[in-house]
Amino acid sequence: MHQEQCTTLTVLDNVPFGTVSGENLFFALRIERPEWADWQPGQFVMLRPEGWALDMMWARPFSICRVSKRDLVIFFQVVGRGTKRLATLKTGDKVVLWGPLGTPFAVEDKTPTLLLAGGIGIAPLVAYAQKHPQPWNLHMEFGHRMPLNCYPFESINERITAANHHERSPEDLAHFLDLIETSIAEYAESDGLVLACGPTPFLKAVQAFAAKHNARCQLSLENRMACGVGACLGCVTKTTEKMTAKGVAAGRAQACEHGPVFWADQIILDEE
């Protein structure tokens, strides 16, 4: 049946978080709440400002960070042409939005669950911590390059235990990776769950550790997307023979539909 899932919504505000060398690169974009029945952490929305001319055709995918009765919040970092222009959105501007899209993170109320976030990859995990029915079973390790006040870390720290690691040098990164390998091994030991979101090299490391220690692990990918609904096949990831999702064929699965959250042993991250 036909549902109205693509709607035009008003921007409530677009607030910069912490600065990097005096520049605003991180924003919390608050939009009026779409009329959704429900949504799950790990899902995302496609968003394109109504005022964009045809020079930039694609909407951009963003993890849902928070939804309240009145608003929907997404969190973004200025990384390219699109996000640079999104940073100029102002209160009252209109955006076209469709969602909630994609396959969410697994939620196992009673299972010890390790959240691994790299940089802006923290956004969907903030949602996860906010919505989890038994947050005392969650713990986060957060690695970041930019100053901590650039990220919505504070809000997560109120609800679950979380440690942050500022990576200023290659040694810091090596130390962070050592630490997460140890943690992953521990969670594997107690049949816990490991959930990760961040840049691809970080996800690759997590995937390798999870395989080595036989941990149950999900990764959230941030692939380039055009349609967000499974149609253009621009966002696919390679899959292994363990892929169980219905309708996946030819060794490729759309990240927008069968992901962005995948079981780590069902995908191969050797491209892009």
Add this chain to the structure above:
Amino acid sequence: MSTNVTLPGSTGLQFKNPILTASGTFGYGVEFAPYGDLTTLGGIVVKGLSLEPRAGNPMPRIAETPCGMLNAVGLQNSGVENFITEKLPKLPTEQLPVIANIYACDPAEFGELTAVLAAEEGIAAIEVNISCPNVQEGGILFGQDPQQAARVTEAVKKAAGVKPVIIKLSPNVTDITTIAKAVEGAGANVISCINTLSGMGVDIRKRKPLIANVIGGLSGPAIKPVALRCTYQVCKAVSIPVIGMGGIASAEDVLEFILVGAHAVQVGTANFLRPDFSFRLVKELEELMEQMNITDLEEYRGSLQL
């Protein structure tokens, strides 16, 4: 006012309105069903189908470019059998013309693929993507050589039975009219044009191509003038009906293609602006026609004054 389109000749093809969705940009239709009523569209053309499942090209496969995009998806699909058993039954084929877009590597395979689809009641027509390499002839694109293009058309026609055959032309040729005439001569019922323009993009900092395949197909409003020119030339060169496409992103764009002679159009990349784009375009076209006092599209069609 009527937006009805009947393709002349022996095709028997009829659309509620001239707006169809282009292959590769609208999935198998079902992906867009939550965003609008599929049966309000003139028709849909599904993602390119091959005889066997294909994995397509490596990632990254798509890149946004000014007023358009590059893609080298490489015809990833789960094969024609899977389409018939899993996808087709989910489409309201009685109220919506569903056109199968096909892709193969030699004429015999094109014929085989067509035969499978010709047996399906729910398929309104077969659109042939000839922008693919002929493996037997050293990889030259079928669509770049009039003889090859004619050979594919004949093979598909022979296997298609009563199903109308649409040949989709590539713009990456010196003279599109020679290909158009060749496929008309070989029995094509309809021509659609254009497929993507060959293009490329690079990242100067990473020193890498924007897509893994290096070369891809450019689509979107950036190619509209080229698409309009091709449509105009083809309409003048052949007497079979033409479906125009390339960069259509508004009701005005639709009328431009009809003005130069197209019977109908397809909307591709603009579906990525928002998933309800084509549904809204149907309404916007009606409004525009009303505003311009166009009561009959057939009367407006090809009425360009030179």
